[in-house]
Amino acid sequence: MKKETEHTFVKLLEEHQNIVHKICRMYTYDQDSHHDLFQEITIQLWKAYPKFRGDAKFSTWMYRVALNTAITLYRKSKRKPQTQDIEQFSFKIKAEEYDxxxxxxxxxxxxxxxxxxxxxxxxxxxxxxxxxxxxxxxxxxxxxxxxxxxxxxxxxxxxxxxxx
Incomplete structure (x- = not known):
């Protein structure tokens, strides 16, 4: 069941990853910060995914989680965001580079x-x-x-x- 959930999550994230990239562009100023925020949003989405009930569209739920993560991490400029290395998670996401x-x-x-x-x-x-x-x-x-x-x-x- 976990592999099926993971596969579904990765598929949905790949389909909607431009949402996350756009949010990252709005809340970061350089490529490294963009990458870090993308990674943190991905982790938060994965952690919250078991609670996704399907009451709203996946993209609406994703917007909410991603925006809340971005706002929380970047609202207080003195606070350094704590990120986790995405390599520790078993799923891989094909990231599209944003030119x-x-x-x-x-x-x-x-x-x-x-x-x-x-x-x-x-x-x-x-x-x-x-x-x-x-x-x-x-x-x-x-x-x-x-x-x-x-x-x-x-x-x-x-x-x-x-x-x-």
Whole structure:
């Protein structure tokens, strides 16, 4: 049973790993930090996977775990994240490298997003992923009305940052 669970988890993670890469880009500033955060999110997803009930889509659950892990690890700049070596786990994930050298516009946008607070970053990320306000509110644990109001405020902040 454990091998079957592990196989299912790895398959789902490989299918949705771009979610984790995008979150890592929003909360890190260099490739090493990106790798460390990806590894930590993967470990937290694996630890939490037995509690995944399937009430929500796997990707929604994954967003929530990944965002919570990123926010927890990077909210307090003085706190160094404790990571575990992924090699100690028996499963292997084929990681797709994310090439950002040709994406100058994305770099500018991500730089602007990085100036936002952690919750606003998460809100923008989910919005850019095409999530509706109902899904955003469910993932972030806020009301749908609050998600809409916050998004309007964040859009204005981003316009101000990009026009400065």
């Amino acid at each position: 950002d050298t040709t994406e100058q516009q994305l770099k500018i946008m991500y730089a602007a997003i990085k100036e936002l607070n952690d919750i606003d970053k998460a809100l923008v990320f989910l919005y850019l992923e095409g999530k509706n306000y109902s899904e955003i509110s469910e993932t972030l644990g806020i009301s749908e009305v609050n998600a809409r109001v916050k998004m309007n405020r964040v859009k204005k902040k981003l316009k101000d940052i990009l026009s400065a």
